[in-house]
Amino acid sequence: MAKKYDVVIIGAGPGGMTAALYASRANLSVAMIDRGIYGGQMNNTAAIENYPGFKSIMGPDLAQDMYDSSINFGAEYVYGAVQSIEDHGDTKLVKTDSDELEAKVVIIATGSEYKKLGVPGEKDYGGKGVSYCAVCDGAFFKNKHVVVVGGGDSAIEEATYLAGIVDHVTVIHRRDQLRAQQVIQDRAFANDKIDFVWNTNVTEVVGDGTKVSGVKVRNNQTNEESTIETAGVFIYVGLLPMTEPFADLKITNADGWIKTDDQMATAVPGIYAIGDVREKKLRQITTAVGEGGIAGQQAFEYIESHRSSDKSEVTQ
Structure with a gap:
C-alpha cells in the first residue's frame, strides 16, 4: 500500500528543499525524494559566491545547511528514483524504483543536466577547470585565458560575460557560424577580448592532474590537430531537462x-x-529557492481550498 502524504517533492536540490521547508512549516506532511545525495549540483561546486548572506561558501556546506532547514519541521527524506506520476484527480501516485507514495500535491524539482562533450579529461577535470556555469565560476579565472565551447545563445552570452572578468576568451565552435541570436553575436564580435576558432571540435581536456592546462582540438574540415592552452573550459552544448518520468x-x-x-x-x-x-532563462540557486517558496505556499493553499470544498459539500 502506498505511503500517504500531503505533499511529495521530487528532487532535493535548493528548490526542492525550500519547498519542503515551506510546506512542512505549514503543518503539511511532506516527503522529499531524490535518487542521490541532497543538494543536487551544489555538491559539485567548490565555492558559491553569489548566494545572498555568504561572501563565499562551499557548495556541499550550503547543501547541508539547506537540508537541515528543510527537515526541521518534519519533512521526510526518501531515497529513490521516480519512475512515474499517476494523476488520480484529488490524489497523485508517485512510483519509485522501490516504493509508491500517494499525495494531494506533487512538486517536481528534478532539475536539468548539462550535455557533455564526452571527451577524455572532461569528467576528470570537473570542478578543476571544467565548468558549465560562467556566472557560478567565472570569478575564479580572473585575469586568465579561458575557452568557451559552443555557438548558441548561452555559449556566446557567457563568453561575453566572461570577457568582463578574464583576460581573454576563445570560443570554439564546430560550425563556421554561430547559432546565437544576431544581437548576441554582434556584441561578442565587437568585443576585442573574444576570438573565435571555427569548424573545430574539442577532442580532449588536458591538465596536470589538479587543474586544466589546455584542450586538444581538431579542425573538422582539414583534420588538423592542435592544443589550445587555457586555464578554464566552459562548455555550453545544451541542457537536458530531467523530465522523462513525466512524459x-x-x-x-x-x-x-x-x-x-x-x-x-x-x-x-x-x-x-x-x-x-x-x-525559463536563468537557472541559479537563488531562482530555485524563490520558486520553491512559492510552490510550498501554493501546495498549502491548494490543499486548504480542497478541504474547504469538501466541507461545503458535506453541509449542503
Whole structure:
C-alpha cells in the first residue's frame, strides 16, 4: 500500500528543499525524494559566491545547511528514483524504483543536466577547470585565458560575460557560424577580448592532474590537430531537462522543459514544477529557492481550498 502524504517533492536540490521547508512549516506532511545525495549540483561546486548572506561558501556546506532547514519541521527524506506520476484527480501516485507514495500535491524539482562533450579529461577535470556555469565560476579565472565551447545563445552570452572578468576568451565552435541570436553575436564580435576558432571540435581536456592546462582540438574540415592552452573550459552544448518520468502527463514543451504559470502550477491541477526543470532563462540557486517558496505556499493553499470544498459539500 502506498505511503500517504500531503505533499511529495521530487528532487532535493535548493528548490526542492525550500519547498519542503515551506510546506512542512505549514503543518503539511511532506516527503522529499531524490535518487542521490541532497543538494543536487551544489555538491559539485567548490565555492558559491553569489548566494545572498555568504561572501563565499562551499557548495556541499550550503547543501547541508539547506537540508537541515528543510527537515526541521518534519519533512521526510526518501531515497529513490521516480519512475512515474499517476494523476488520480484529488490524489497523485508517485512510483519509485522501490516504493509508491500517494499525495494531494506533487512538486517536481528534478532539475536539468548539462550535455557533455564526452571527451577524455572532461569528467576528470570537473570542478578543476571544467565548468558549465560562467556566472557560478567565472570569478575564479580572473585575469586568465579561458575557452568557451559552443555557438548558441548561452555559449556566446557567457563568453561575453566572461570577457568582463578574464583576460581573454576563445570560443570554439564546430560550425563556421554561430547559432546565437544576431544581437548576441554582434556584441561578442565587437568585443576585442573574444576570438573565435571555427569548424573545430574539442577532442580532449588536458591538465596536470589538479587543474586544466589546455584542450586538444581538431579542425573538422582539414583534420588538423592542435592544443589550445587555457586555464578554464566552459562548455555550453545544451541542457537536458530531467523530465522523462513525466512524459505521460503532457506538461512539457517540445524540448522537454516543464511549462508553469507564475505560481509554479503545471497544466495538471495539484502538480507544480520549480527550479531548473522549468521552462525559463536563468537557472541559479537563488531562482530555485524563490520558486520553491512559492510552490510550498501554493501546495498549502491548494490543499486548504480542497478541504474547504469538501466541507461545503458535506453541509449542503
